[in-house]
Amino acid sequence: DTEVTQTPKHLVMGMTNKKSLKCEQHMGHRAMYWYKQKAKKPPELMFVYSYEKLSINESVPSRFSPECPNSSLLNLHLHALQPEDSALYLCASSQVGLAGETQYFGPGTRLLVL
Amino acid sequence: GENVEQHPSTLSVQEGDSAVIKCTYSDSASNYFPWYKQELGKGPQLIIDIRSNVGEKKDQRIAVTLNKTAKHFSLHITETQPEDSAVYFCALLLGDSGGYQKVTFGTGTKLQVIP
Numbered sequence: 001d002t003e004v005t006q007t008p009k010h011l012v013m014g015m016t017n018k019k020s021l022k023c024e025q026h027m028g029h030r031a032m033y034w035y036k037q038k039a040k041k042p043p044e045l046m047f048v049y050s051y052e053k054l055s056i057n058e059s060v061p062s063r064f065s066p067e068c069p070n071s072s073l074l075n076l077h078l079h080a081l082q083p084e085d086s087a088l089y090l091c092a093s094s095q096v097g098l099a100g101e102t103q104y105f106g107p108g109t110r111l112l113v114l
Numbered sequence: 115g116e117n118v119e120q121h122p123s124t125l126s127v128q129e130g131d132s133a134v135i136k137c138t139y140s141d142s143a144s145n146y147f148p149w150y151k152q153e154l155g156k157g158p159q160l161i162i163d164i165r166s167n168v169g170e171k172k173d174q175r176i177a178v179t180l181n182k183t184a185k186h187f188s189l190h191i192t193e194t195q196p197e198d199s200a201v202y203f204c205a206l207l208l209g210d211s212g213g214y215q216k217v218t219f220g221t222g223t224k225l226q227v228i229p
Contacts, residue, residue, distance in 0.1 A: 004157075042203055042219035043158065056216070090157050100146025100165065100207045103217060105157035 003027075004106035006091050012112045015081060021109045023074040023091030032074040033103065034066060035090040043090055043105075049074060050096055081113045120204050120220030127194050128228050135223045137204035138186040144206040147180060147187045150219075153200045161202075162189070194227045201225070 004025045013019050023032065031050050035043035048056035049068040063085075065077040074091055088108040095101040120137045127133050137147075145166040150158035164171045164178045164187065171178050175194075180187040191198055204220040 006157075040222070042222055043217075045216065048216070092157075102148060102160055102163060103207075104160065105150075107155075107157045110155075 004091055004093055004104050006089075006106035006109050008109055009107065010110050010112075012114065013078065013081065014114055015083075017081075018077070018079045020078065021076040021089055021091075021111075023076075023106055024072055025093040025104070025106075026072055027093060027104070028071075029093035029104075030071060030096045031094045031101070032068060033092040033094075034074070034076050035092065035105075037088040037090055037108070047076075078111075081111075083113050086111055086113045118204060118206060118218050118220045120223060122223060123221065124224045124226070126226045126228060129194060129196060131194055133189075133191045133194055133198070133225055133227075135189045135202055135204070135225075136186060137188070137220045138184075139206055139218075140185065141206075142182070142185065146207040147178070148205050148207070149178060149189050150203045150205060151200045152203065152222075158203060191225075194225075196227050196229050199225055199227045 007022045011019060033048050034046040036046055037043045045058050046060045047066045052068045052071060063080050067075040088110050090108045091106045092103040094103045118137055118139045125133055148163035149161050151161045152158045162173050162176050162178050164180050166182055169180055175192045177190040202223045202225055205217050207217050
C-alpha cells in the first residue's frame with residue numbers, strides 16, 4: 001500500500017476563517033511533507049516533519065501552522081489566509097534515510113481563499 | 115540551492131510515437147532522480163526512478179537514462195498512448211543530514227498524446 005490520503009478534496013474559505021487540512025499514511029514512513037502547488041508550476045516545499053518533529057520550515061508565513069500529532073497524521077492549520085494562498089496543497093511521505101528515499105504524494109486539497 | 119532545468123515545457127506527439135523529456139542539473143552530489151506524472155486534479159505519482167550508480171532503467175514503455183558526467187537525465191516513453199497525456203516532473207533528491215529528503219523539481223513538461 002503506497003497510499004497517502006488527504007481531506008478535504010476541496011476547500012473554500014474566507015480570509016477570516018480558520019480551517020485545517022489533514023493527511024494520513026499507513027506505510028510506516030517517518031518523514032512527512034507539505035507542499036504548495038500553483039497552477040502550471042512544480043510543487044514548492046513548505047514544511048518537513050521527521051520523526052514527528054518539524055525539521056524544515058521554508059520561510060512559510062505564520063498563517064500556516066503545521067502539526068504532526070503522530071507518525072501517521074499530518075495537519076496544516078490555516079488562519080487569516082490571503083487570496084494568493086489559493087493553490088493545491090499536497091502532502092507527501094517517505095522513509096527517513098540518506099540514500100534518497102521516494103516521496104509518495106497524496107491527491108491534494110484544492111484551496112480557494114475568497 | 116540546486117537548480118534543475120527541464121525541456122521541453124510542452125510536447126505534442128502522435129499516438130504510438132516516442133516522447134523524450136530531458137533535465138539538467140548542477141549539483142554533482144545529487145544521488146536519486148525520480149520522475150513524477152501528474153494528471154489533472156491529482157497529486158504527482160512516481161513513475162520511475164534511477165540512482166546515481168545506474169546509467170539506465172526500464173519499466174515496460176518507460177525508461178530513464180542518467181549521465182552523471184554531463185549532469186543530465188532523461189525520460190523516454192515509447193508507443194505513447196492517450197492516457198500518457200499529463201504533466202511530467204523530473205526531480206532530484208539529496209539525502210540531508212537529518213535523514214529527510216529535500217526535493218528539487220524541474221519546471222514540468224506538459225505532454226499531449228494525439229489519438
